[in-house]
Every structure is written in structure tokens, then in C-alpha cells.
Amino acid sequence: MPLPFETFAKQKIASVQEYSLLAGRAVANVFTGRRYWADIYTQMDSIGFGSVPIILLTGFFTGCVLALQSETALKQFGAVNMTGSLVSLSMVKELGPVLTGLMVSGRNASGIASELGSMKVTEQIDAMRALGTDPIRKLVTPRLVASVFMLFWLTILADAVGVLGGAIVSISMLGLNFTYYLHSSYQTLYFADVAQGLAKPVFSGFIMSTVGCYCGMTTKGGTQGVGRATTHAVVISAIFIIVCDFLVTRLMIGIFGR
Amino acid sequence: MTTTTLAQPAEVPETGSAPIVVFDDVSITFDLKPVLHHISFEVAQGETLIILGPAGCGKSVLMKLANGLIEPDSGTIRVFGQDISHMRETDRFALRKRIGMVFQESALFDSLSVENNVAYRLNEEGVPYDEAHAKVEEVLRFVELSQAIDKNPSELSGGMRRRVSIARAIITAPDLILYDSPTGGLDPITSTTIIELIVKQRDVSHTTSLLITHRLQDAFTLATHRWNPEAGHMEPIPDGKIDDSTRFLVLNDGGIVFHGSTQELVHTTDPWLREYLS
Ligand SMILES: Nc1ncnc2c1ncn2[C@@H]1O[C@H](COP(=O)(O)OP(=O)(O)O)[C@@H](O)[C@H]1O
Ligand SMILES: [Mg+2]
Numbered sequence: 001m002p003l004p005f006e007t008f009a010k011q012k013i014a015s016v017q018e019y020s021l022l023a024g025r026a027v028a029n030v031f032t033g034r035r036y037w038a039d040i041y042t043q044m045d046s047i048g049f050g051s052v053p054i055i056l057l058t059g060f061f062t063g064c065v066l067a068l069q070s071e072t073a074l075k076q077f078g079a080v081n082m083t084g085s086l087v088s089l090s091m092v093k094e095l096g097p098v099l100t101g102l103m104v105s106g107r108n109a110s111g112i113a114s115e116l117g118s119m120k121v122t123e124q125i126d127a128m129r130a131l132g133t134d135p136i137r138k139l140v141t142p143r144l145v146a147s148v149f150m151l152f153w154l155t156i157l158a159d160a161v162g163v164l165g166g167a168i169v170s171i172s173m174l175g176l177n178f179t180y181y182l183h184s185s186y187q188t189l190y191f192a193d194v195a196q197g198l199a200k201p202v203f204s205g206f207i208m209s210t211v212g213c214y215c216g217m218t219t220k221g222g223t224q225g226v227g228r229a230t231t232h233a234v235v236i237s238a239i240f241i242i243v244c245d246f247l248v249t250r251l252m253i254g255i256f257g258r
Numbered sequence: 259m260t261t262t263t264l265a266q267p268a269e270v271p272e273t274g275s276a277p278i279v280v281f282d283d284v285s286i287t288f289d290l291k292p293v294l295h296h297i298s299f300e301v302a303q304g305e306t307l308i309i310l311g312p313a314g315c316g317k318s319v320l321m322k323l324a325n326g327l328i329e330p331d332s333g334t335i336r337v338f339g340q341d342i343s344h345m346r347e348t349d350r351f352a353l354r355k356r357i358g359m360v361f362q363e364s365a366l367f368d369s370l371s372v373e374n375n376v377a378y379r380l381n382e383e384g385v386p387y388d389e390a391h392a393k394v395e396e397v398l399r400f401v402e403l404s405q406a407i408d409k410n411p412s413e414l415s416g417g418m419r420r421r422v423s424i425a426r427a428i429i430t431a432p433d434l435i436l437y438d439s440p441t442g443g444l445d446p447i448t449s450t451t452i453i454e455l456i457v458k459q460r461d462v463s464h465t466t467s468l469l470i471t472h473r474l475q476d477a478f479t480l481a482t483h484r485w486n487p488e489a490g491h492m493e494p495i496p497d498g499k500i501d502d503s504t505r506f507l508v509l510n511d512g513g514i515v516f517h518g519s520t521q522e523l524v525h526t527t528d529p530w531l532r533e534y535l536s
Pocket of ligand 1: 293315318
């Protein structure tokens with residue numbers, strides 16, 4: 001008899017292997033063979049445009065909070081007029097990409113996992129294979145392409161409304177000058193900061209779509225299983241996104257020195 | 259091997275025709291639980307093999323194996339002479355083009371209308387809309403469901419879903435049809451209309467098929483009825499004769515309990531089988 005720990009470890013390693021295969025095939029399908037453009041556009045619409053309201057709200061209020069928090073800290077050094085640069089640096093490098101990644105993955109990793117999970121337990125994925133379609137090409141690749149592409153633009157949107165939210169708070173509550181705020185926000189950003197901020201959503205988009213699809217496609221055990229798959233997808237993709245954020249940040253600091 | 263006068267008119271002589279499906283010593287285990295062990299049987303061209311057995315004995319698994327949807331742990335499965343069990347998934351797609359499958363719970367795509375479900379294969383192959391639409395209308399007329407073409411699967415009753423599923427499987431006139439419990443979960447009257455449809459498909463196209471059922475009554479209806487094209491309904495084969503292209507496979511505990519003709523099944527002496535049939 002194998003030890004209980006041994007079977008557990010084997011299962012986990014098998015899952016990692018299966019996940020890597022799925023992700024690898026999904027990426028390979030982008031470059032070869034047939035592309036399902038209609039499915040890509042549908043997914044862009046539901047993943048991308050569907051997420052715009054939550055991104056506007058989270059981005060805006062994150063910017064507002066950042067301005068308030070920065071002011072209390074900066075006041076001690078008599079540097080309240082630096083608020084703009086602090087808000088824009090934090091937004092563009094870190095909070096914009098991470099919060100967008102987490103919010104969009106909360107919405108979409110779960111959505112993808114429950115949709116594919118329901119398809120799996122009602123044998124629609126097997127039916128697709130029986131009808132001669134590769135479900136990875138038809139279901140996973142469009143979601144991957146749409147997530148990566150749309151998350152990139154959603155992050156830019158979040159950054160922009162975040163800076164705007166910071167500006168509104170700075171002017172109305174902290175009494176700063178609008179032109180000066182914008183100027184300092186802009187001046188403080190270097191190419192390295194923007195590159196870092198825009199590299200992150202590419203990874204987050206990849207993670208949320210592949211983890212969502214993996215959890216969905218491996219769903220077992222009826223409708224209850226769909227619920228479990230959905231929860232797993234959200235939790236796992238959120239953790240991966242944060243860990244990946246750390247790794248990308250470290251890498252970028254290594255490359256650009258900031 | 260019994261082959262048939264009815265199913266294969268001229269083309270296939272009694273002997274020497276290659277079997278369509280061959281299971282050779284196939285075993286499969288799920289999570290340490292052996293589901294099928296050492297299964298071997300053949301299905302000849304034009305034959306309808308009815309698969310019987312208690313729930314959970316591995317009937318659906320056997321049918322998915324035949325379509326290459328799952329791989330056996332050991333043994334080989336040959337379909338149209340090709341080894342589907344040890345093949346790359348991309349190569350299986352070519353083979354599956356010749357196989358139609360009706361799933362246990364219909365497995366219609368919820369996100370597509372009835373028309374797009376039925377036309378799925380044609381759309382995948384890039385058939386022009388007009389041609390595909392005409393084909394869908396024709397096949398929906400065959401399954402007597404023309405009025406539902408614009409509906410969504412969620413609006414259909416169980417029997418209608420089963421018809422759409424059959425239409426989707428037969429639209430490209432496959433050489434092999436796999437029916438997984440086509441009457442499962444239906445009331446007796448609807449079940450009979452589905453069986454009638456399967457008899458019609460069998461007698462019109464003479465397609466080789468595998469059919470799972472848990473209702474013995476359905477199995478015997480299939481064996482004792484034929485399609486009357488003039489009257490447009492099925493009727494008992496006269497003089498109490500039986501359709502000799504129909505054969506039976508009975509599974510229990512992951513093994514084959516019986517494989518043979520209707521006559522042999524009815525006159526079996528095996529005690530478990532007699533108990534099961536009664
Ligand atoms: N994908 C799977 N994973 C684990 N066990 C499975 C799977 N598919 C089928 N089984 C098991 O195999 C056995 C046979 O299932 P099935 O072929 O669906 O039975 P039935 O004869 O009623 O169609 C069942 O005990 C089922 O639990
Ligand atoms: Mg079954």
C-alpha cells in the first residue's frame with residue numbers, strides 16, 4: 001500500500017503536469033492551425049467589456065485612497081505636493097496591475113471554470129471531441145487570447161482612472177494645484193515603471209484563463225463539482241497572480257534597476 | 259458471425275468482410291476500481307449490437323472507449339481497422355468524422371440553438387450556410403422535429419433533446435453510430451418513439467451501430483420490429499421473425515456475460531442471465 005502522503009504528492013504532481021500540458025497546448029494553438037475568431041471576439045466582449053465597470057470603480061477609488069494615505073505620510077516631511085508622483089508610481093507599477101488582475105480574475109476565472117465545468121459534467125466537452133473538435137483549441141485558446149489582450153487594456157484604464165481619482169481628492173480635499181499634480185504624476189514615471197506595469201497583466205491574463213480552464217475541464221462529480229472547481233479557480237489564480245507579481249517585479253528590477 | 263440479408267444488400271458477402279469495431283482483451287481501471295476487464299468482441303458491418311447490463315457496470319465507459327474518448331489501460335480497440343486506442347488525439351479526429359455518437363444525457367451545447375447544434379459538424383467543416391441549413395432541415399424532418407429549429411436546448415423536453423442529439427449525430431451520414439441510453443430517463447411512450455426513430459435509421463441507412471439500454475423492452479422492440487416506409491411507422495416483423503442483424507452483449511461486473519443473437523439470448527440457460535431477463 002502506498003503511504004497516504006505519497007498518493008497525495010503524486011496527485012499534485014500529476015495535476016501540475018496536466019495543467020502545464022493544457023497551458024502549453026493552448027499557447028501552441030495560438031500560432032498553428034485553425035483559429036476560432038468568433039469565439040475570441042465573444043470572449044473579449046464578455047471578459048473585457050464586461051469587466052469595465054468593476055475596473056473603473058476599483059481603479060478610481062484606489063487612486064482616491066492612495067492620495068489620502070500619501071498625504072498623511074508626506075505631511076510629516078512637508079512634501080504634500082509630491083502626492084501626485086506617489087499616486088501615479090503606486091498605481092502604474094503595482095496597484096493598477098495587481099488589483100485589475102485580482103478583480104478580473106475573481107470575475108472571470110470563476111466564470112470560465114463554472115462554464116467549462118458545467119460543460120464537462122454534462123458531457124458537452126466529450127460531445128465536442130466526438131464531433132471532431134479539439135476543446136483546447138475551441139474553448140481554452142480563445143479565452144487565453146482574450147484574457148491577455150483585454151487585461152492589458154483594462155490595466156491601462158485602471159491606471160488612468162486611478163490617477164484621476166487621486167487628482168480629484170488632491171484638489172478637492174488636499175488643496176493641491178491640478179496642473180502641478182498632473183505634472184508631477186507624469187514626470188515621476190520612467191520607461192521601466194511603465195514596462196513593469198504593463199508586463200504584469202500579460203502574466204495575470206495568462207494565469208486567470210489557464211487556471212480557470214484547467215479547473216473547469218477537470219471538474220468531477222456533478223453540479224457539486226462545478227461549485228468546487230469555481231472556488232478553486234478563484235483561489236488558485238489569485239495566489240498565482242500575487243506570487244507572479246512578486247517574481248515579475250524582481251525580474252524587472254533586475255533588468256532596469258528600478 | 260451472422261450477417262444479414264436486410265442490412266447489407268449486395269456489397270458484403272457472408273464471410274470475409276472486415277468487422278467495424280473490434281475489442282481485443284480490453285481492460286480499464288478508474289481510481290483502483292477495475293471497471294472493465296479482458297473484454298473482447300467484434301461488431302460486423304451492418305450489425306446493431308445492443309449492450310445490456312445493470313447500472314454502473316461500465317456500458318458508457320465501453321462506448322467512450324469505442325470512440326477513443328478514453329484510453330484503455332491494456333488491450334486494443336480497432337475501429338474501421340484502425341487502432342483508435344493508441345493514436346494521437348489529432349489523428350482520432352479524422353476517424354471520428356465517420357462516427358456519430360448520442361450521449362446519455364444528450365449533451366447538447368446549451369450556448370447554441372437547435373439549428374447550430376445539429377449543424378455543428380457542417381459549420382466546423384466550413385460548409386456554406388445555405389447548404390448546411392438545407393441539410394439541417396432535412397435531418398430534423400427525419401427525426402420529426404422541424405418545428406424546433408430556432409429553439410434553444412433549454413426549451414426542449416427530454417425526448418426532443420434526444421431527437422436533436424440523434425439528428426446531430428446522423429447529419430453527416432456516419433458509418434458507425436453509438437447510442438448511449440437513448441431512452442434513459444424518458445417515459446415509456448416517448449421511449450417507444452425514440453426506438454421507432456432508431457429502427458427507422460437502421461432500416462433506411464443500414465448503419466452499423468452500438469446501442470446501450472437498460473430497458474429490455476426497448477431491446478426486444480428493436481429486434482422484432484422493422485420500419486415500414488410506405489406507412490411511415492414501425493411494425494412488427496411478420497410471422498414472429500426477428501431482425502437478424504441485431505445482436506446482444508450483456509455485461510456484468512466488468513466482464514461479458516453473454517454475446518450472441520436474440521434467439522440465443524432468449525433461450526439461455528445461464529441462471530444469472532435468466533434472472534436478469536425476467
Ligand atoms: N471518468 C471516470 N472517472 C472515474 N470513474 C469513472 C469514470 N467514468 C466511469 N467511472 C466509473 O465506472 C463505472 C462504470 O460507469 P458507466 O460506464 O458510466 O456505467 P453504466 O454501465 O451505467 O453506463 C462506474 O462505477 C463509474 O463510477
Ligand atoms: Mg451509462
